[in-house]
Amino acid sequence: MLNDRGFAFDPNTGESYHLSPTGLACLRGLQRGATIADLVTQITANWEVDAVAARYDIDTFLWDLKQLDWL
Amino acid sequence: MKTRPLRIAVSGMHRGENPQPGSSIVESIRRHRHDAFIVGLVYDAYESGIYAPGGPDVCHAMPYPTAGLATYLARLREIHLSTPFDLMIPTLDAEIYLLAGATDHLADLGVQAVLPDPVTLARCGKAKLSQLAADCEVPVPLTAVTRDLNEALEQAESMGYPVFVKGPYYDATRVTTPTALTAVGAAILADWGPPLLIQEPVYGSEFNVLGLGDGKGGVLGHCAVRKMLISDKGKGNGSVIVRDPRLDDLTRRIIAESRWLGPFELEFIRDRRDDGYRLIEINPRFPAWVGFPAQLGANFPAAWIDWMLDGRCVPLPELPPGRFFLRHQIEVTGDMGQLSAVLSAACELSQPQTLAS
Secondary structure: OEOOOOEEEOOOOOOEEEOOHHHHHHHHHHHOOOOHHHHHHHHHHHOOOOHHHHHHHHHHHHHHHHHOOOO | OOOOOOEEEEEOOOOOOOOOOHHHHHHHHHHHOOOOEEEEEEOOOOOHHHHOOOOOOEEEEOOOHHHOHHHHHHHHHHHHHHOOOOEEEOOOHHHHHHHOOOHHHHHHHOOEOOOOOHHHHHHHOHHHHHHHHHHOOOOOOOEEEEOOHHHHHHHHHHHOOOEEEEOOOOOEEEEOOHHHHHHHHHHHHHHHOOOEEEEOOOOEEEEEEEEEEEOOOOEEEEEEEEEEEEOOOOOEEEEEEEOOHHHHHHHHHHHHHHOOEEEEEEEEEEEOOOOOEEEEEEEOOOOHHHHHHHHOOOOHHHHHHHHHHHOOOOOOOOOOOOOEEEOOOOOOOOOHHHHHHHHHOEEEOOOOOOOEO
């Protein structure tokens, strides 16, 4: 369960999370089937960050999602 | 021909800091059976649900279950003579342990109550929970069942502090030293007698599952929640509905193994060390939050009454994850006349609440 304000609820665990705008953009992108390269392009186009830093943050975010069994 | 409204006796009307299930059960019954006549069985004139809007139609004071079965049944007989009722829903652990083997005695009084048999009840009790869980491969925390303080201290020493100390029915207290264990253990033994349980602490989110067992190993319906807000007494002051297939599977295994009959609440902790659930306790009754799913369309008390009357009930719906409750305290009003009537004999209540002498 994910809304446009970045509030996410995991129905299995009952835990809720608040995603940052970039986290929300990544998760929405993944839901649409975007690749990591697509996500880097999207993040660098919309936020003031270079591709290396964006890639690092996206990898960290994907690791967090894996820990939550969301991926 | 007009049929007489169903008359149901319910106990456990306190709704304070440590709420009992009775008031939520009454509220749930009234959602389904608007004309039900509710007889409140109370132990204390200060049980707040006595005075709540929509509360019992009549209240009678009861002796505590510790007075023994003969005294308890004698009082029920008196009450039943003055205020007949058809069904009884005991809501407190001590009542259920007292009455589990006495449904025939209740039937002799003209009262129907459906309860788990004493063997099943004992098998699901705290002292034997580890064995039941092993039989159906459900993980539980390491637990030692002890008969006295000396044995409890030895077990705690070997397990390593901190540990939880529990009595046969109520309360779980975390202690960090032998001195604390002695004080808490002595209080539990004085209140409830043995055994004293010493349990390793498990840390993680707490989950509760409310349900109804059909006595043949099946689950008539269940609702699982994660506690979001926990009071300093460990009570869930706010919980959210979850739907985790692992929790559903554990619930089905426990109920299938125990062939549980009637309302139950399973308490789990999801251990943060391995993300696995640990069964902490089986409560042989509805929990105080039973009114929450009833508000969303899964009315467990109403279904249980249908089942008691007809041996069947409409399937309880699965509720959507994400719906939550927050416990909300309000003030209810009464007058000293009501209070003294509850203390002395029967208190008949009407809305607005006045006393019928």
